[in-house]
Every structure is written in structure tokens, then in C-alpha cells.
Amino acid sequence: MEKIVVRQLFRNLDRYANQIVELNGWVRNNRAQKSFGFLMVNDGSFFETIQVVYEENLENFKEVQKFRVGSAVTVRGLVVPTPDAKQPFEIKAQEVILEGDCPEDYPIQPKRHTREFLREVAHLRPRTNLFAAVFRVRSLVAHAIHSYFQEQNFVYVHTPIITGSDAEGAGEMFQVTTLDFNNVPRTEEGAVDFKQDFFAKSTNLTVSGQLEAETFALALRDVYTFGPTFRAENSNTQRHAAEFWMIEPEIAFADLQDDMDLAEGMVKYIINYVLEHAPEEMAFFDQFVSKGVLERVKAVAASDFKRLPYTEAIEILLQADKKFENPVSWGIDLSTEHERYLTDEVFKAPVFVTDYPKDIKAFYMRLNDDQKTVAAMDLLVPGVGELIGGSQREERLEILEQRMDEIGVPKEELDWYLDLRRYGGVKHAGFGLGFERMIMYITGVENIRDVVPFPRTPKNAEF
Amino acid sequence: MEKIVVRQLFRNLDRYANQIVELNGWVRNNRAQKSFGFLMVNDGSFFETIQVVYEENLENFKEVQKFRVGSAVTVRGLVVPTPDAKQPFEIKAQEVILEGDCPEDYPIQPKRHTREFLREVAHLRPRTNLFAAVFRVRSLVAHAIHSYFQEQNFVYVHTPIITGSDAEGAGEMFQVTTLDFNNVPRTEEGAVDFKQDFFAKSTNLTVSGQLEAETFALALRDVYTFGPTFRAENSNTQRHAAEFWMIEPEIAFADLQDDMDLAEGMVKYIINYVLEHAPEEMAFFDQFVSKGVLERVKAVAASDFKRLPYTEAIEILLQADKKFENPVSWGIDLSTEHERYLTDEVFKAPVFVTDYPKDIKAFYMRLNDDQKTVAAMDLLVPGVGELIGGSQREERLEILEQRMDEIGVPKEELDWYLDLRRYGGVKHAGFGLGFERMIMYITGVENIRDVVPFPRTPKNAEF
Numbered sequence: 024m025e026k027i028v029v030r031q032l033f034r035n036l037d038r039y040a041n042q043i044v045e046l047n048g049w050v051r052n053n054r055a056q057k058s059f060g061f062l063m064v065n066d067g068s069f070f071e072t073i074q075v076v077y078e079e080n081l082e083n084f085k086e087v088q089k090f091r092v093g094s095a096v097t098v099r100g101l102v103v104p105t106p107d108a109k110q111p112f113e114i115k116a117q118e119v120i121l122e123g124d125c126p127e128d129y130p131i132q133p134k135r136h137t138r139e140f141l142r143e144v145a146h147l148r149p150r151t152n153l154f155a156a157v158f159r160v161r162s163l164v165a166h167a168i169h170s171y172f173q174e175q176n177f178v179y180v181h182t183p184i185i186t187g188s189d190a191e192g193a194g195e196m197f198q199v200t201t202l203d204f205n206n207v208p209r210t211e212e213g214a215v216d217f218k219q220d221f222f223a224k225s226t227n228l229t230v231s232g233q234l235e236a237e238t239f240a241l242a243l244r245d246v247y248t249f250g251p252t253f254r255a256e257n258s259n260t261q262r263h264a265a266e267f268w269m270i271e272p273e274i275a276f277a278d279l280q281d282d283m284d285l286a287e288g289m290v291k292y293i294i295n296y297v298l299e300h301a302p303e304e305m306a307f308f309d310q311f312v313s314k315g316v317l318e319r320v321k322a323v324a325a326s327d328f329k330r331l332p333y334t335e336a337i338e339i340l341l342q343a344d345k346k347f348e349n350p351v352s353w354g355i356d357l358s359t360e361h362e363r364y365l366t367d368e369v370f371k372a373p374v375f376v377t378d379y380p381k382d383i384k385a386f387y388m389r390l391n392d393d394q395k396t397v398a399a400m401d402l403l404v405p406g407v408g409e410l411i412g413g414s415q416r417e418e419r420l421e422i423l424e425q426r427m428d429e430i431g432v433p434k435e436e437l438d439w440y441l442d443l444r445r446y447g448g449v450k451h452a453g454f455g456l457g458f459e460r461m462i463m464y465i466t467g468v469e470n471i472r473d474v475v476p477f478p479r480t481p482k483n484a485e486f
Numbered sequence: 487m488e489k490i491v492v493r494q495l496f497r498n499l500d501r502y503a504n505q506i507v508e509l510n511g512w513v514r515n516n517r518a519q520k521s522f523g524f525l526m527v528n529d530g531s532f533f534e535t536i537q538v539v540y541e542e543n544l545e546n547f548k549e550v551q552k553f554r555v556g557s558a559v560t561v562r563g564l565v566v567p568t569p570d571a572k573q574p575f576e577i578k579a580q581e582v583i584l585e586g587d588c589p590e591d592y593p594i595q596p597k598r599h600t601r602e603f604l605r606e607v608a609h610l611r612p613r614t615n616l617f618a619a620v621f622r623v624r625s626l627v628a629h630a631i632h633s634y635f636q637e638q639n640f641v642y643v644h645t646p647i648i649t650g651s652d653a654e655g656a657g658e659m660f661q662v663t664t665l666d667f668n669n670v671p672r673t674e675e676g677a678v679d680f681k682q683d684f685f686a687k688s689t690n691l692t693v694s695g696q697l698e699a700e701t702f703a704l705a706l707r708d709v710y711t712f713g714p715t716f717r718a719e720n721s722n723t724q725r726h727a728a729e730f731w732m733i734e735p736e737i738a739f740a741d742l743q744d745d746m747d748l749a750e751g752m753v754k755y756i757i758n759y760v761l762e763h764a765p766e767e768m769a770f771f772d773q774f775v776s777k778g779v780l781e782r783v784k785a786v787a788a789s790d791f792k793r794l795p796y797t798e799a800i801e802i803l804l805q806a807d808k809k810f811e812n813p814v815s816w817g818i819d820l821s822t823e824h825e826r827y828l829t830d831e832v833f834k835a836p837v838f839v840t841d842y843p844k845d846i847k848a849f850y851m852r853l854n855d856d857q858k859t860v861a862a863m864d865l866l867v868p869g870v871g872e873l874i875g876g877s878q879r880e881e882r883l884e885i886l887e888q889r890m891d892e893i894g895v896p897k898e899e900l901d902w903y904l905d906l907r908r909y910g911g912v913k914h915a916g917f918g919l920g921f922e923r924m925i926m927y928i929t930g931v932e933n934i935r936d937v938v939p940f941p942r943t944p945k946n947a948e949f
Contacts, residue, residue: 027608028639028707030639047738047912048706048740049910050910065740066739067705067706067707067708068639068706068708069718080810093490094910095908095911095912096908105514112897122739122912122913123522123910123911123912124910125909125910126908126909129909129910131909145701146698146701146902146903146905146906147701147705147905147909149701149702149705149706150704150705152893154705155706158641158643158702159641160641160707161642161644162636162642165642166632166636166642168631169628169629170629170633173625176491176531176622177625178495178622179624179628179629180621180939181624181714181731181938181939182623182940183729183940183942183947184647184691184714184716184729185660185691185716185728185729185942185947186949187947187948187949188949197662197663197664197684198662198664199649199660199662199664199691200575200660200661200663201658201660201661202661202667202716204665204667204670204678205678207667207670215667215668221660221718221720221944221945222728222942222944222945222946223944223945223946224947226947228647228648228662234787235609235939235940235949236846238610238612238949239612239621239939240606240608241613242512242530242612242617242618243531243612243621244529244531247530250713250714250716251644251647251649251713255664255684256631257684265648265684265685266646266647266648268644275510275530276510276558276585278530296870303844306761313523314659317623320886321860338675343912344641344654361760404746418586425853432692440611442535442609442610443609445588445589446586446588446589446592446594446610447512447513447556447557447558447586447588447592448555448558448586449510449558449585449586450585451594454821463523463584468907474642475644475699476643476645476646477645477646477698479685481650481684481685481686482684482685482686482769483594483685483686484646484648484649484650484685484687484689485650486646486650486651486698486701486901
């Protein structure tokens with residue numbers, strides 16, 4: 024008798040049909056009749072649940088009838104193909120053993136729970152269909168990303184989480200400290216004496232690994248980061264979390280076109296990988312979470328992404344036969360309604376908007392010859408909006424220093440960053456993908472709290 | 487003419503031999519003679535440097551003669567096989583273009599630099615042989631780990647970095663806060679009012695994702711974490727960093743034997759993956775960093791790991807024909823000299839020491855029937871000592887609660903953890919691998935500061 028997991032049965036039924044197998048799992052439902060019953064068992068290895076039929080010939084039949092939802096069991100039995108039923112097989116039990124009991128007050132019952140409730144029992148919600156599917160897809164997307172870059176010989180770089188610099192200025196930061204609030208050390212002048220802090224200076228949680236990744240791209244050519252990043256923004260929206268993961272590739276001897284090629288390839292790779300490895304989960308999302316999500320992501324994987332300069336995008340918006348809430352003029356940052364108009368109505372495909380006005384973009388983006396725009400790109404996708412933001416980096420020392428002076432970025436703190444332009448600097452580019460945004464896009468789940476195992480948001484750091 | 491990277495030439499010379507190619511890279515050395523010269527060029531895609539021969543027929547011959555170390559160049563030329571030379575080919579230049587200049591004060595010159603010096607220019611050190619090799623191997627080991635688990639259908643879980651609990655008590659923690667040291671809010675009683683902090687409570691950086699990973703194992707069966715962890719310990723040793731990465735698999739319906747099988751398989755998978763994907767880097771470590779490291783890791787990949795109960799280990803040590811500095815008796819924690827004696831002298835192979843006295847292990851480890859030991863394991867490897875620590879987890883609610891009471895672990899804070907024993911709890915197990923320790927083991931590099939891109943240690947959070 025072979026010990027197996029449920030995934031093996033679904034993926035290789037021929038091998039196990041009419042064999043006796045042993046498996047473990049948790050009871051999702053128990054429909055006990057007078058002389059027989061059905062246990063629906065899920066073992067976590069596979070999205071689908073299997074049906075175990077038990078009959079009164081079992082020694083412990085009366086006990087099995089009372090096995091409660093949430094209990095853990097070991098089942099030994101015969102795999103019986105059921106080609107005409109919804110499930111391709113069932114298990115005819117010869118033995119069902121209780122491994123772990125579950126009381127009646129178990130919060131995860133076979134009924135519809137609200138997502139708000141399930142967030143409160145985040146330690147139990149992976150036991151539901153929705154969250155088992157979300158978190159397996161999350162894992163698959165992570166591996167797809169690693170595989171995409173590693174197959175192309177990229178080097179994965181762990182940029183630091185604790186950082187002594189807040190130079191990128193991408194938002195409010197969390198402070199990291201070992202100082203005691205009850206006994207704050209002071210300098211003679213009365214300032215907080217960070218010399219006595221763990222790192223002998225004030226430190227924060229990173230908001231981006233890009234600048235450090237650039238140092239590696241200028242040595243190893245093609246690199247990427249994949250790690251947690253943080254924003255101490257007091258935003259209680261569906262799309263913001265204080266802790267989230269980012270992917271930031273950086274490529275040397277490369278320009279904005281190469282950057283977009285890389286981003287487009289990545290999005291398509293991720294989608295195809297998930298379609299191949301999680302068809303059951305994707306069917307579930309399509310049916311119960313976001314109707315049409317399957318067609319939507321398939322269409323994206325098959326489409327050529329449009330590349331559209333910002334200036335042309337503005338012209339299209341100005342000529343649109345549509346009234347926008349946010350007025351359109353050259354120089355504005357595009358708002359969601361503008362982005363959605365471009366992707367959903369005009370192009371019906373993902374769109375890279377490129378070459379934004381320099382004043383609405385970061386200091387490190389390469390100034391174009393027009394002196395007004397920078398070699399930036401945002402990838403907008405239908406139904407969601409911005410998925411990726413990237414740019415070619417300013418590799419010319421003088422122009423970069425001038426931009427930093429204009430915007431007030433402290434050059435002394437970033438002297439090491441300027442070194443990359445002093446010592447064999449070359450054109451290079453990169454982008455950032457918010458990992459959770461990609462998961463939300465692929466699954467159709469609309470709240471970031473529902474795609475993170477234990478979300479961190481204002482006033483919430485449970486578990 | 488094809489644009490290529492150096493890796494393609496080395497891996498597929500036949501395809502490019504006697505072809506004209508274009509490539510980019512950085513000058514590692516320039517040996518200019520009167521009527522010709524040699525540029526040693528590295529493009530980051532491959533460990534080895536290529537030799538570019540240039541002659542006075544080049545239009546800019548006199549300029550090329552002066553190209554300095556560190557400069558970035560584009561080279562167009564003929565790939566000429568050199569079967570009798572050390573390098574299998576060279577490039578006969580038809581054109582060499584300067585892409586990025588490099589001044590004479592460039593810190594990375596073609597000479598031996600101390601590792602201490604290179605730490606100070608951590609943004610430039612990936613441009614050296616040693617660090618290019620270390621960081622590529624680091625990346626490969628990361629991908630090997632993901633591949634090992636994903637191929638076995640494990641779910642990768644991002645456990646939280648910011649945590650509201652310090653329950654595991656694995657060491658001193660960093661505080662994460664948005665409170666202002668200059669204006670600390672107070673409660674009426676005068677205590678620090680963490681209700682006004684970002685998360686409305688005191689929060690820290692995680693020391694381990696294990697407890698959260700257990701919640702996922704009890705839903706999805708086989709899971710793993712791979713993320714940064716933190717210790718605010720003021721240890722300035724070669725083996726300690728304040729920020730490091732950990733891998734923590736957790737498997738349900740599994741015992742300590744399954745756990746050791748998983749760990750042994752992982753270590754072998756990692757070694758074989760690196761041997762296959764980085765033979766040049768491994769040869770370099772073997773020759774210049776740690777003589778014999780190649781044989782050592784190969785032997786480990788080919789060996790059966792010994793499994794030895796702690797009590798037997800103590801007997802072996804007591805009977806050893808050797809004087810230890812730290813006296814041996816049942817109940818002690820093994821020190822490095824004991825571990826090295828077992829691995830290097832007695833077994834000459836990796837050894838799992840199992841079933842340690844409960845008093846020297848964590849509260850969550852499963853109590854054995856002898857009531858004195860717990861189902862723990864440490865993997866000791868020759869030349870290094872402890873690489874992995876793991877255990878079967880205590881799944882019995884009453885015994886776990888009793889242990890928590892004995893040790894003083896607050897049960898209220900970990901009520902969610904106890905839920906895993908209340909609701910369908912089953913035997914499960916897991917382990918932790920310090921990622922940097924694995925890199926040090928495989929590369930032979932002895933200081934953790936030299937295997938982390940930008941290390942964080944006491945008084946040091948540069949870049």
C-alpha cells in the first residue's frame with residue numbers, strides 16, 4: 024500500500040486507479056447517512072478535495088460518522104474511478120483514523136465566511152478554498168519570477184533591509200532602533216544621540232533596493248532583487264500595505280527599450296507559468312472571485328504590449344470623446360481614469376507609457392534630449408492600471424548631480440551611487456514590480472490584505 | 487554581426503568560432519605594447535575574463551592603449567580559437583569603443599586588495615573575482631533552494647518581517663517605530679504610549695518565521711519560508727550579522743525522520759546545483775579561498791548523513807581519547823570542539839545529532855517518551871559545525887501549554903499558535919537553515935561580511 028498525497032491522485036490517476044492507498048488530510052465536510060457517509064478531505068497538496076466513502080462495515084463506523092469539520096484523518100482505501108461524476112474518482116474507505124480532533128467551535132465551517140472575518144483568523148484562513156488558491160498562486164508567481172531571471176543568467180541580489188540612507192525619498196519610513204524610549208541618550212547639544220544606537224546612526228527600513236542593485240548591475244550586468252520593502256504611510260486603502268515585496272531587476276549596457284522588453288517578457292512568463300501550474304486555482308478565481316480574469320490574463324500573455332510616449336498619450340486624452348474628472352494637460356501625472364481609458368478603451372491591451380515629464384519623476388531617471396522628459400516607463404494593464412514602473416538611469420555624472428541639486432537630494436550621502444558614474448559608468452535601466460499587485464492582478468482579488476499571509480497595515484500587526 | 491555576452495562564448499564556442507561578434511564589458515587590465523596590446527575584459531555574465539588583442543591598424547589605437555582599468559568598452563572583433571593557450575579563445579579586435587571612462591584613482595586595481603579594504607568599497611567589490619564568484623554562487627544557492635522545494639510542491643510563504651510578538655525569544659530584537667524620540671507620547675501613567683505608534687503597539691523585526699509557517703503547514707501541508715531575519719546582538723564575530731536570510735521549511739503529517747530526510751536532500755541538492763552551474767567559481771574557491779573545499783562538498787553530496795542520538799554522542803565524547811576544553815557530561819550543549827570531533831574525526835561525514843535534552847532546546851519541540859529529551863536535530867558538517875537546526879513540533883496541546891508555563895512563554899500572545907493544536911492538529915516538523923552559513927560552507931569564505939552584499943553589523947549600516 025502506497026502513502027500518497029492528493030495531488031498525485033489527480034495528476035496521475037491511471038497509476039493509482041483500483042489500488043489501495045493511504046493518505047492524510049483534513050475533513051472539510053462530513054455527510055453522514057444511516058449506513059454510510061461521505062468525508063470530503065483536503066490534504067493541502069492540491070486545490071481540490073477528495074470524496075471518501077465510508078460504510079458501516081468499518082470497525083469505527085459510528086465514530087467516523089461524528090468526525091467533525093477541521094479534524095485530521097488518515098484514510099486507507101481503494102481508489103475507484105468515477106468517470107461520470109464531477110470528481111474523477113473517489114476513495115472507498117477501508118480504514119479511517121482520527122489523527123487530530125477538532126471541536127465544534129472551529130471557526131472555519133463549510134459555509135460562506137466574509138473576507139473581513141477571515142482576516143481576523145489569518146492563521147486559519149489558508150484552510151479555505153480562496154486562500155489556499157491565493158497562497159499557492161503567490162508561491163508559483165514567486166518561483167516564476169526567479170526562474171524567468173535565472174534562466175537568463177541574472178544574479179539575485181539581497182539588497183539591505185535596514186538602511187542608513189533615506190535618500191530615495193520614496194515615502195515615509197519606519198525607524199529601526201535599539202534605543203530605549205524611556206531613556207533616550209542625548210548629545211551635549213540635546214539632540215538624540217544616534218551614535219549610541221545599534222548601528223551608531225539613525226536607520227530605517229528600506230523603501231527600495233534599486234540604488235544598491237545598480238551597484239551590482241555595473242559589475243555583474245544583469246541582476247534582480249526580490250525582497251520586502253516598507254512604507255509608513257497612514258493609508259487604509261485596498262491597495263496599500265506597510266510591508267510588501269518588490270522585484271527590481273537592473274540591467275547594464277541596456278536602454279529603455281531593453282527594459283520594456285524585459286518587463287513584457289516577465290509578465291507573460293508569469294502568466295503562462297501560473298496557467299500551466301495552477302489551472303484549478305485559476306478556474307476557481309474565474310468562477311468565484313473575478314469573472315473573466317482567466318480570459319483577461321490569457322489575452323495579456325498573447326498580446327503585443329503597446330509603447331506610447333506620454334506626450335502622445337496626452338494628445339489622445341485631450342481628443343477623447345469623454346469627460347474626465349481630472350483635467351488633462353501636458354505635465355500632469357496620469358490618474359487612474361486616464362490610465363483605464365488608454366488600456367481599456369483605446370488599446371484594449373497593456374500599454375507602456377514612456378518619456379514622462381521630468382518634474383513628476385525621480386532624480387535618477389535619464390534626461391531625454393528634449394530636456395523636458397525622462398526615459399521612464401510605466402506599464403498599465405487593462406482592469407488594474409499601473410503594474411510596473413521603470414526607467415533608464417541617468418549615467419552622466421554632471422547631469423545626475425545637477426538633477427540632485429535641483430531636487431535637493433543630498434549628494435554626500437549618495438557618493439557611492441555617484442561612483443557608479445565615475446568608474447566605468449554605462450547606460451543601464453531597471454524597473455520595479457510590486458509583487459502583491461501582480462498577485463492581485465492574476466487572481467482578481469481586490470484587497471491587498473487578502474494576498475499577504477499576515478498583512479501589516481496601520482494599527483494592525485497581528486500574528 | 488551578433489551581439490553577445492561572454493558567457494555565450496565560453497559555453498558555446500563552436501557556434502562563435504571565427505565569427506565576428508560584438509560585446510560589452512569592463513577593462514580588468516590593459517597591457518599595451520608598442521604596436522599591439524591586450525585588453526582583459528569582463529562583462530559580468532561569466533566568471534572568466536576574455537582577452538582582446540588590438541593592433542595598430544585600429545583607427546583609435548593610441549587611445550585604446552590608454553584605456554584605463556575599470557573603463558567600460560564595446561568590442562567588435564573576430565573570435566579566434568586558441569586551443570593551446572590557457573584560455574580557449576581570444577578576440578581579435580576590429581573596433582574598440584570607450585563607453586565609460588574610469589579615472590586613475592579607481593579603487594579596484596589589478597592587484598591583491600585586502601578583504602577589509604574591499605568591505606569599505608562594498609559598492610565596487612562585486613567587480614573583483616572573489617566577490618563576483620561569491621555573489622553568483624549566493625544567487626545560485628537561493629535558486630537551488632527554491633527549486634528543491636517547488637519541485638516537491640512546497641508553497642513558499644512570506645511570513646511577516648515586522649512582528650508584534652517577541653514570543654519566540656530567539657534573541658534581542660530591533661524595534662520598528664514611527665514614534666518621535668524628541669516627542670515620545672505618554673499614557674496617563676507615564677509609560678510610552680505605543681497606541682500612538684504606527685501599528686498601535688510595540689513592534690519588532692522578526693527573528694524567525696517558524697511559528698507563522700506552522701499555520702500554513704497545517705493548511706497546505708508542505709511549506710517553506712525564505713526571508714530576512716534579524717538579531718540585535720552586539721556580536722562582532724566572523725559568523726554574526728544583524729541582518730541575514732533564513733530558510734524555514736515546515737511539513738505536516740511528518741516526524742523527525744521525515745524532517746532529516748528533507749534537510750539531507752536539500753543540502754545535497756544545493757551542492758549538486760552549484761557544482762553544475764558554477765564550476766569556474768568553485769574551482770576558484772578551491773584554488774584561492776579554501777583549499778579542498780571542492781572535495782569537501784562533493785564528499786558531503788555523496789555521503790549518507792549519520793543520525794546519532796545526543797545521548798550516544800555524549801558517550802562517544804566521554805570515551806574519546808582526547809582532552810576537551812569544555813567538559814563533557816549529559817545535559818551540556820555541544821560546543822564547536824565536540825561537534826568537530828564527531829564530524830571530522832569520528833564519522834568523517836555530516837552528522838545529525840538528535841534528541842537533545844529538553845532544557846537546552848526551545849519550548850515548541852516535541853517531548854520524547856523518556857520525558858527528558860525532545861525530538862530535535864542539529865545537522866553538523868565537517869569543517870564548519872552546525873548548519874541546520876530543526877525539530878518535530880509539540881502537537882499535543884496540554885504538553886505544549888505545560889512547557890510554555892515552565893519556561894514562561896506567554897500563552898495569551900500565542901493563542902493563535904495554540905489554535906493549531908486545538909483544530910485538527912497533527913504531527914509536523916521543520917528546520918531552519920541560515921542562508922549565509924550555507925554560502926560560507928560552499929565557498930569556504932570565512933567571514934559573513936564577505937558573503938552579504940551590504941552587511942549590517944554593530945555600528946555599521948553603510949550604503
